[in-house]
Amino acid sequence: MKxxxxxxxxxxxxxxxxxxxxxxxRMALSLTLRDRMMDSWFQSTKTSYDRHAKRVYYLSMEFxxxxxxxxxxxxxxxxxxxxxAVAELGQDYDLLVKDEPDAALGNGGLGRLAACFMDxxxxxxxxxxxxxxxYEHGLFEQDFVEGQQIEKPETWLQQRHAWxxxxxEVSYKVGFGGHVHHHEGKAQWHPHETVIAxxxxxxxxxxxxxxxxxLRLWSARPQKEFDxxxxxxxxxxxxxxxxxxxxTICRVLYPDDTTESGKELRLKQEYFFTAxxxxxxxxxxxxxxxxxxxxxxxxxxxxxDTHPAIAGPELVRILADEHGLEMAEAIDLARRCLGxxxxxxxxxxxERWPEWLLGRVLPRHLEIIRAIEAGxxxxxxxxxxxxxxxxxxxxxxAFIMAHKVNGVSALHTDLVKSTVFADLHRIHPTRIVNQxxxxxxxxxxxxxxxxxxxxxxxxxxxxxxxxLEQLGALRTRTGDxxxxxxFMAAKRTNKERLSNWVQDHCGIAIDPDxxxxxxxxxxxxxxxxxxxxxxxxALWNEMHANPQAGWTPRVKIFGGKAAPGYHVxxxxxxxxxxVAAVVNNDPVTKDLLKIVYPPNYNVTMAELLIPAADLSEQxxxxxxxxxxxxxxxxxLNGALTIGTLDGANVEIREHVGAxxxxxxxxxxxxxxxxxxxxxxARAAIEQSPRMQKVLxxxxxxxxxxxEPGRYHGLVGNLWDHDHFLVSCDFDSxxxxxxxxxxxxxxxxxxxxxxxxxxxxxxxxxxxxTIRGYARDIWNVHSAIDGQLEQSx
Ligand code: T68
Numbered sequence: 001m002k003x004x005x006x007x008x009x010x011x012x013x014x015x016x017x018x019x020x021x022x023x024x025x026r027m028a029l030s031l032t033l034r035d036r037m038m039d040s041w042f043q044s045t046k047t048s049y050d051r052h053a054k055r056v057y058y059l060s061m062e063f064x065x066x067x068x069x070x071x072x073x074x075x076x077x078x079x080x081x082x083x084x085a086v087a088e089l090g091q092d093y094d095l096l097v098k099d100e101p102d103a104a105l106g107n108g109g110l111g112r113l114a115a116c117f118m119d120x121x122x123x124x125x126x127x128x129x130x131x132x133x134x135y136e137h138g139l140f141e142q143d144f145v146e147g148q149q150i151e152k153p154e155t156w157l158q159q160r161h162a163w164x165x166x167x168x169e170v171s172y173k174v175g176f177g178g179h180v181h182h183h184e185g186k187a188q189w190h191p192h193e194t195v196i197a198x199x200x201x202x203x204x205x206x207x208x209x210x211x212x213x214x215l216r217l218w219s220a221r222p223q224k225e226f227d228x229x230x231x232x233x234x235x236x237x238x239x240x241x242x243x244x245x246x247x248t249i250c251r252v253l254y255p256d257d258t259t260e261s262g263k264e265l266r267l268k269q270e271y272f273f274t275a276x277x278x279x280x281x282x283x284x285x286x287x288x289x290x291x292x293x294x295x296x297x298x299x300x301x302x303x304x305d306t307h308p309a310i311a312g313p314e315l316v317r318i319l320a321d322e323h324g325l326e327m328a329e330a331i332d333l334a335r336r337c338l339g340x341x342x343x344x345x346x347x348x349x350x351e352r353w354p355e356w357l358l359g360r361v362l363p364r365h366l367e368i369i370r371a372i373e374a375g376x377x378x379x380x381x382x383x384x385x386x387x388x389x390x391x392x393x394x395x396x397x398a399f400i401m402a403h404k405v406n407g408v409s410a411l412h413t414d415l416v417k418s419t420v421f422a423d424l425h426r427i428h429p430t431r432i433v434n435q436x437x438x439x440x441x442x443x444x445x446x447x448x449x450x451x452x453x454x455x456x457x458x459x460x461x462x463x464x465x466x467x468l469e470q471l472g473a474l475r476t477r478t479g480d481x482x483x484x485x486x487f488m489a490a491k492r493t494n495k496e497r498l499s500n501w502v503q504d505h506c507g508i509a510i511d512p513d514x515x516x517x518x519x520x521x522x523x524x525x526x527x528x529x530x531x532x533x534x535x536x537x538a539l540w541n542e543m544h545a546n547p548q549a550g551w552t553p554r555v556k557i558f559g560g561k562a563a564p565g566y567h568v569x570x571x572x573x574x575x576x577x578x579v580a581a582v583v584n585n586d587p588v589t590k591d592l593l594k595i596v597y598p599p600n601y602n603v604t605m606a607e608l609l610i611p612a613a614d615l616s617e618q619x620x621x622x623x624x625x626x627x628x629x630x631x632x633x634x635x636l637n638g639a640l641t642i643g644t645l646d647g648a649n650v651e652i653r654e655h656v657g658a659x660x661x662x663x664x665x666x667x668x669x670x671x672x673x674x675x676x677x678x679x680x681a682r683a684a685i686e687q688s689p690r691m692q693k694v695l696x697x698x699x700x701x702x703x704x705x706x707e708p709g710r711y712h713g714l715v716g717n718l719w720d721h722d723h724f725l726v727s728c729d730f731d732s733x734x735x736x737x738x739x740x741x742x743x744x745x746x747x748x749x750x751x752x753x754x755x756x757x758x759x760x761x762x763x764x765x766x767x768x769t770i771r772g773y774a775r776d777i778w779n780v781h782s783a784i785d786g787q788l789e790q791s792x
Contacts, residue, residue: 001078001085004032017089023159026069026096029086030162033072034203041203041212047783048127052288054297054780056121056128056773057281059274059311060114060304062253063132063215064106064139066443066603068163069097071119074447076209101156102602104138105217107257108522109437109629110343112603113408113766114304116629119440120766122206122213123466125784126774131277133269134164134200134217137252142561142600147577151255151564163202164217170199172279173223174272176245180364187321189364194223195246197276207442207466210784218276222246256563257522258349267353267361274308278315292323296336300778303340303402306351306394312338312401313365313372321364327371331401339777340402341435342395342416343626346526350420351394358392369397376400384423399424399431404777406435409627409648411668433776436648437627438766441468444633448607451490452637452758459483469762474755484751491614491638491754498612502596508584510594514553515744518609518634519617520601523562523569526624530714531726532556532617533576535734536583536595537694543589552741555594557609559601571714573597578703578710606630611637614754615662615740618643619733621724623668625649632764638754640743642736644729648764656760660753664736665729674728681722684730691730695719 008028009015015024048055073079086093106112114130121128140151175191182188197218205212222243230236249272254261278301285298303309312334319330344350359366373386386396399405399421407413413434417425425432446453446465456464456474464470477483495512502510510516519532536556543551558576562569580595598605616634618625618641625647635641635652642662643649653661666674674680685691699715701708718727744750774780 001032001081002088004035005029005085005089008032022091022095022099025086025089025091026099027160027162029082029096030069030072030100033069033076033078033082034163036076036078037072037203037205037209037212040205040209041214044125044127044212044783045214049288051783052298053127053783054778055281055284055299056126056778056780057277057299057301058114058117058121058128058130058304059277059301059308060111060130060132061270061273061307062106062111062304063103063114063118063130063217064108064111064603065103065115066607067097067100067102069100070447071443072163072205075119075205075207075442101159102138102604103156103161104154104602105132105135105253107139107253107255109627110305113437113629116438116440116443116766117770118204118213118215119206119442120438120770122204122211123440123442124767124770124774124787125206125211125782126213126770126780126787127783128213129281130204130213130215131273131280132215132217133250133253133273134219135250135253139253139561139602140255140564144573144577144597144599147574147581149562149570149573153252161200164200165202167199167201170216170280172197172276174220174275176268176271176361178363180367187364187367189317189321193245195220195249195272196223197272199276199280216277216280218250218273220246220249220272255561256565258344258346258524259563259566260349260351262353264357264361267357270307271310271314271362271365274311275314277308278311278318282318292319292325293333295333299337300339300780301337302773302777303338303398305341305343306398309340309351309394309398309401310362310365312397313362313368316368316372317364320368327368328375331372331375335401335403338402339404339406339773340398341406341408342412342420343408345412345415345420345626346624352391353394355387355390355392366392372397372400380427383427384421395420396424399428403431405432406773406777407432407626408435408437409651410434410436411623411645411650412626412647415623415668435769435772435776436651436764437629437632438764438769439629439632439636440766441465441636443607444610445636449490449494449611449637451493452487452611455486455490456758464762466767467762468765468767471759471762474759478752478755478759481748484748484755487638487755487758488747488751491612494611498608501608502598506596506598508594508596510555510596511553511591514555514594515614515740516555516557516612517615517617518557518559518613518639519619520557520559520606520609521628521630523560523566523572525568525572525724526621528619528621528724528726528729529558529560529576530572530718531619531730531733532558533572533579534691534694534726534730535737536593537579537697538690538734539737540583540586540589540593541693541697543592544586547588547592551592552744553592554741555596557613558595558597559605559609561601568714568717571711575698575703575711575714582703606633610634610639613637613639614744614750615639616641616643618646618649619665619729620644620646621729622646622666622671624724632761635757635761636764638758640740640750640753640757642733642740652761652764655763656757660756660760662736662740664732666725671725674725675723680725681727682719684727685719688727688731690734691727 008031083093138154177192202215315334319325407416616639618631627647644665704710
């Protein structure tokens with residue numbers, strides 16, 4: 001490996017060892033590791049072709065991958081060898097690892113789920129391809145200036161991306177606009193503008209390198225590079241006009257988590273990558289088939305939310321207009337290939353395009369959507385409408401065009417059936433299925449938590465990384481004081497690592513003996529970071545008034561970004577930072593309470609925070625969080641959850657046992673009921689002197705003395721509206737936090753509870769989730785014998 005690193009330094013990077021910078025060393029190491037994926041990758045592709053295996057195509061606008069050096073090295077079993085080789089070359093392996101920028105091609109849970117699925121598909125040996133967009137700028141970088149979020153462009157591609165292969169020969173034309181020509185019952189679309197989609201492939205090799213799939217991300221380039229005639233005439237603008245669209249299409253990831261942006265460029269991004277992906281999978285299909293009617297036996301196309309929902313009409317367009325199928329048959333055939341995953345019930349997040357806009361950008365697709373609608377209405381009169389009040393409802397379109405629709409946790413799936421898609425569910429009672437989300441144990445335990453994973457491997461062997469339910473064997477150790485001590489020593493190691501990092505990056509000294517209480521996720525009203533900071537203020541008030549009362553010292557840690565246009569979320573960020581500035585400087589409570597909010601939360605920061613957490617905050621308003629996946633990562637790493645009965649929290653609590661979970665708050669049903677009472681928020685606040693005091697302090701400018709009115713809007717909204725019921729759950733949240741304080745004082749019992757969490761969440765491996773999709777939705781098989789036999 002040492003020789004290979006040196007060879008890459010010299011021949012791939014053009015540097016000699018004496019002049020190489022960290023970047024060069026990191027690139028040389030990455031290329032060396034990439035080489036070691038090739039045999040498995042090629043062999044997998046060959047096996048898939050030889051066996052005419054059915055493939056999964058996972059279409060997602062987002063893949064939130066993070067760093068890859070350690071991930072690849074671990075999957076290939078090469079960490080020790082790489083570390084030694086780098087050391088022999090006089091370099092620091094950990095510094096090289098830290099030099100890699102996160103591939104941040106996603107907003108949050110939806111994009112990270114896609115990345116975990118890629119890891120599990122490869123580990124299980126399921127022939128699959130991930131399709132997405134190679135954004136030039138991933139999710140914006142967050143900074144705080146005087147406590148306020150500012151956004152800076154992210155620039156991961158300013159350096160070479162070590163892991164990808166550009167495939168100029170894998171290119172497709174994607175058209176926009178223009179008109180449709182109808183002649184003798186045949187339709188032909190003549191687009192007005194065209195861009196070229198070019199593939200960039202990243203190999204994804206699973207655990208122990210036994211199977212490799214591809215993540216194929218599309219980049220756009222202009223069809224006519226450059227109009228030389230215009231240029232020579234001196235018309236420089238006209239000369240580069242054709243470049244403009246191509247350059248903008250994959251320029252930037254939309255930073256809206258769970259809101260719908262309704263922008264023409266977004267629609268073009270969606271169609272761009274979907275159309276290229278469908279063309280690509282059809283080209284592959286025709287290398288070993290000649291009858292298009294066999295497509296459902298060869299391709300399972302999964303839509304990660306409605307963002308690629310135009311895949312339905314696009315496939316129908318190709319089947320009908322290019323392969324001559326009757327419209328009804330084309331629709332039916334397309335449906336047998338398609339599955340749709342729903343990730344949200346929030347009405348503001350459901351995609352709807354104005355009909356005029358969709359018709360202008362994709363005129364033939366609008367005609368086909370009308371045909372889909374007509375077919376549905378003819379067969380099921382009164383069925384919910386795709387086209388409605390001048391809008392195209394992408395949720396209804398995806399539902400009607402998919403043979404299976406899935407929710408992402410048991411509760412969420414029930415709510416999908418009883419709310420957003422209630423009418424469609426009555427018409428198609430077997431279409432909606434549940435697939436509770438999961439996380440890859442390779443990154444989220446083995447990779448991020450060497451202290452704990454080393455201990456587990458010494459105790460039960462190394463099989464758990466590919467079969468996470470083996471952690472169940474640890475349940476017998478909850479009564480073993482020696483093992484519990486070792487378990488807590490691993491936690492302590494991670495807490496010290498985090499404490500040092502917080503000192504270096506935030507300039508705040510925190511005590512590893514304090515309870516580390518962590519809430520990391522996008523900032524959103526429904527996720528209720530506001531309730532957390534209100535509770536923090538209440539706790540501070542009581543600590544300050546009575547510092548000798550035997551408090552459990554706490555460090556409140558926040559992480560997360562707000563969508564740039566989401567005003568309330570940005571106010572919440574500012575409030576947290578304002579409160580931190582006051583609390584962290586209070587000499588009375590300095591050993592009892594600290595608030596830490598490092599800017600620019602991302603996958604890499606999650607890998608540092610989660611292993612160090614004692615308490616996991618999963619406090620959304622019940623019925624709003626579709627699943628959550630951070631909740632699973634914390635439990636796996638031995639944090640206890642304080643949470644509501646929402647999303648996958650419900651199932652986590654069932655697995656770890658009610659006695660190992662701090663439950664509070666209204667249920668989803670009670671939330672609906674409570675909202676029907678006029679003035680519910682005011683009534684709840686009037687019953688809570690504690691909350692009143694906190695709100696008064698904020699409103700009086702206790703945390704913003706330079707601008708006392710800064711949070712009048714935020715506070716006023718809690719009294720008068722409080723759509724997410726912070727007021728109603730506040731007291732029960734506060735009381736439950738005090739129960740957690742008490743429990744933490746008894747470290748031996750706490751350790752047993754924490755270990756029960758780690759030991760009981762093996763079911764939340766994304767391997768289990770993918771087995772479920774393979775069986776219930778895709779009807780695909782592993783190409784590695786025995787891999788799908790474990791129960792899904
Ligand atoms: C999340 N959704 C859910 N959306 O909120 C979370 N949306 O409960 C769930 O665990 C996770 O999906 C995986 O199922 C998102 O992350 C987005 O990021 C998003 C992005 C663009 C537009 C809409």
